Amino acid sequence: MLKNCKSKLISPSSVGMILGLMLFLMASAPGEAQWPPYNFRLTPAYQAGKITYSLAFTGRVPGGMSDVMIKIPLPDGTRFVEGHVPDTTTVDFDGQEITFFTSVLHRPLQGASFVVEVTDPQQTVFTTRPWISWKGDIPGDYLNPEVSFDIAKPALDWSSPAPSRLRLEASAAVANDILVYYIYPTKTGGRLWDLNIHLPLPAGTTFLSAEAPSTFVAGFNNGVVSFVTSELDPNGQTEPLRVNLSTRGVTAPVLVTEAWAAWKNVGPAAGRTIPVEEGTQTGHLVVQPHASQRVIADKIGDVPFSNYDVTSFSLEETGSALKISLYTAGEIGPPGQPLTFLFYVNTDCIDKPEYQAVYLHQNGKTYVQAWNTADNKWDPAQPVQGGNLGPRLISWEVPYNLLGGRQPGQSFCGVGRAINESKEFNSALPADTAPDTTDPRVLRYQALPTDIVTSLLDLAAHQDNPAGQPVPGPALADAPNYGALYPTAPASPPAASSPTVTIPAATATMPTPTSIPTSTPLPSPSPTPAASVPTPTPTPTATTVPEKIMGEVGQISALTHQLQTVKLNRTYANPVIFAQPLSRNEGQAAVVRLAEVQPDRFSLYIQEAPDQDGSHTAETISYIVLEAGTWTLENGDLVEVGTLATTAPAGDQPVSQRWTPVTFKSAFATAPVIFSQVQTAYDPHWVKTRQRNATATGFEVMLEEEEVKASPHGRETVGWLAITPGQGAWGG
The missing domain is CATH 2.60.40.2080 (Immunoglobulin-like)
Known part of the structure; x- marks a missing residue:
């Protein structure tokens, strides 16, 4: 059965409720406080005897910042060559420090950089430590951590994927053998025509229905559900697309799929500076078919190495504890590597998270910490069960008493994060935030509503059309064998x-x-x-x-x-x-x-x-x-x-x-x-x-x-x- 209707399962909450959580994640490493109120990155690159330092600065003070001054001491063993800034910023060198000054900062500072030449041929490690001050509603100054750069080490041959004009997020919820997939298409720039979104159904599941806003046409054919629209809503965001399945009779330990989309870009830039046709896809949605879970996908390939590239995480209430699982695109590898996996819990979806679950792959420690507002730091670690439980699986079982007495069924917001602190390259590796979105519909954990489950169970019991047959495929051939993480079920x-x-x-x-x-x-x-x-x-x-x-x-x-x-x-x-x-x-x-x-x-x-x-x-x-x-x-x-x-x-x-x-x-x-x-x-x-x-x-x-x-x-x-x-x- 196919439906064309407005989805009423999820009502979007205020995006502002989530911003505190996301800003915290983008700015902080484990154990750091919310101060300073900005994101700053200094990225060095070496070529032909010269080091180019690129700056990126984003303020997080309501109302903006003024008189923003970034002072960077000249690294020992180098001499200053030149600086580059956008029109809103100036750069100056006084013989000891390079100073960038912006009188009014209403948007992120990008395109600023400076170049130094190596003067000591015997020196390979160059270190500096930026100091930043600002004025405004929350004035202050902050001495940032040191930035060290080893030109003797290889450069990281990787660049982050180009931003897509469509952000495609996906999640899933399963309860009582009812599985619902949600797809969230959001336009990020320009007009999109002939948008096609597809979701291959996992083998063995039974298709029940597909639901979409009236601007989409839904279809089911050969094991794939499709959503088609001539043009995505110009306002950018649309109601989620929904696919309803039954998992009754499925014997596979996990079900894996991903959504993908293709469209045409329209406008004078199409075919010149942007492609005429474009596509994107979500990360893998890894679901246990007979559990009660909420699963959220994260894009694959947004960090350089698959051993810490989070593709999805799942949340499951097990009575007295919250079970959190993170899946990676590649095998994590043996213990001892400098990998850190975290999951942040924000019980009220306001401001910053109150709890973090941490797994340190270097020593195998698994623990939970609560944020101490009075002392502005994390409380001592509380060990919990979990750890690296499979080639691509990190898991925690967090008792509710360590989450402030949270009760089963209560909604909250959560985000995963993976950090690779390898020193193999001459610059730090980027962290992976999963998912990399501020959309509250994606970040909020909420069990599958009882009325939805009841109506779909009734639909499954009275299914009388060919679509209600178990799906024999197609298989997601390029997905890792996540099923190897669980006991093998009898083969169908x-x-x-x-x-x-x-x-x-x-x-x-x-x-x-x-x-x-x-x-x-x-x-x-x-x-x-x-x-x-x-x-x-x-x-x-x-x-x-x-x-x-x-x-x-x-x-x-x-x-x-x-x-x-x-x-x-x-x-x-x-x-x-x-x-x-x-x-x-x-x-x-x-x-x-x-x-x-x-x-x-x-x-x-x-x-x-x-x-x-x-x-x-x-x-x-x-x-x-x-x-x-x-x-x-x-x-x-x-x-x-x-x-x-x-x-x-x-x-x-x-x-x-x-x-x-x-x-x-x-x-x-x-x-x-x-x-x-x-x-x-x-x-x-x-x-x-x-x-x-x-x-x-x-x-x-x-x-x-x-x-x-x-x-x-x-x-x-x-x-x-x-x-x-x-x-x-x-x-x-």
């Missing part, structure tokens, strides 16, 4: 399998395919099909083995660039389609593009290469439809069919190449023959698959676009088929 049997299955020769004639409008609106592939669709002439064959049907095959003799729909002979749990190769009635390069694969039908069209005119004459195409799962043919040959969701790109476009690994459920005796094809058309750009490294246990696959396209391709579902090599006949 394949959706459709049989010890021995054969596909006999064609004996039945499939009805002539007709164009059937999809029951759930999804983004249309390009080109848009015309109103009048030529009827393809099939020469089909079909399986007829009762209760052992593996799939069916057929042929279409009039496929063009217009979208056409094929009605299947039966309904499948998870059909995977392979339609290739094309005949050659026209010489222009083209591929067969699949779209809208449903249990009883699928659509397809011919997509020409980007340098062609897009229109294509009728071609003949053969196809095979197979039920996903592991099969054994009559002669003993093994066949495995599956799907995965990926954005892994190939080609010469300037994006990092990333192959997606696929692991077979059953190992082959030798490397099998492998076929793959894109099953969706979420991103209308020309695309096909590439494969490599086929072994008896798996292979790698990626998407390939045209070479001239610079932006990554959107997430698509890829179908794959692996079969034991050899010769023989299916069904004679």
Whole structure:
């Protein structure tokens, strides 16, 4: 069932209630107080005998600051070369100190820097200590910590990701086998057209409904929920998109997914200083399907190393304690590394947090501290259970008596933080704040409301449409194995399998395919099909083995660039389609593009290469439809069919190449023959698959676009088929 309606689950609270918490996190390391009321960063970089120090300063005093003076002593062993400042600031050097002065500071100071030249060739470590003073409603001065820079150490070859024009946050709540995903799209600049947001559903869950504001169209197809709008609300923020699932019957220890989005930028800068098309995605949402949890995702790749890159955290009430879990994108590694993981708890969502849970990976200590307002510092540490409980898992169990007597069910605000104090590089590594947002809808912990759970349980009990079937995929192939952190649950049997299955020769004639409008609106592939669709002439064959049907095959003799729909002979749990190769009635390069694969039908069209005119004459195409799962043919040959969701790109476009690994459920005796094809058309750009490294246990696959396209391709579902090599006949 699909709904287009305003979500009423979460009412946005005042953003101001959260600002104190976020400002505290952005400014403070463990144990530091709220003073000084600013964020300051001095970042050195070395090249060709010179050190460039870049400044960033943001005041946190209501009403702004005035007469802001930043004094930086000249590091020993250097001489001053030059300074650079924006129009609002001046820079001066008196022979001992470099002074930056801003008379009125209403916005962050950026673009200020100074350059020094190394004069002592034997010296490698250069140290300075900035001193800052200011006037205003809260005047003061502060001597900042020392900034040391070792030019003998390597520079960090990493830069933070470019800011996106859409901030995409996601969270989840689960209770009583009801799982609700929330997606929060927020525009951060410029107009966004043709926004597509997708959420692949974890395997084994049952889709119940999708809800969105009236400006969005929601759709469900092939295990993916989609939300589409022609233009995001110009005001920037919209009500959350909601996906409702049932986890009843799921045996996997954890469920993992992520949301992703693609859109077009509009305006004079599009195609010049900003890309015409852009995309983004959330971090992984790691949920235990039968717990009572609140889970919040954090973007992956916002710090240079995955061992402290937080991808999500979960909160679970266990009776007498609050269980907090942080998941990292990569393995944390053995104890002894200078990693610190924290979680801040703000019980009233006002001002700064009152409690912090701390795990020190260097010595394994796990404890909680309360903020002492009178003394303006953290109270002594109180040890708690938890620590590094898995390759990518940090956890705390905090008794409620250490949280000021907080009672189960009470809402609060929380933020995670990870710090890497490695001295391997010549400058400090950035910290990871999870999530990096001030949106109170994301930061506030609140159990799934009882009325929501009750209504969705009732919906699950009376589900009478095809969408209410357990989702067999697609799997999130590039997600870490978070399930390894938990006891292994019994494996679910394949959706459709049989010890021995054969596909006999064609004996039945499939009805002539007709164009059937999809029951759930999804983004249309390009080109848009015309109103009048030529009827393809099939020469089909079909399986007829009762209760052992593996799939069916057929042929279409009039496929063009217009979208056409094929009605299947039966309904499948998870059909995977392979339609290739094309005949050659026209010489222009083209591929067969699949779209809208449903249990009883699928659509397809011919997509020409980007340098062609897009229109294509009728071609003949053969196809095979197979039920996903592991099969054994009559002669003993093994066949495995599956799907995965990926954005892994190939080609010469300037994006990092990333192959997606696929692991077979059953190992082959030798490397099998492998076929793959894109099953969706979420991103209308020309695309096909590439494969490599086929072994008896798996292979790698990626998407390939045209070479001239610079932006990554959107997430698509890829179908794959692996079969034991050899010769023989299916069904004679």
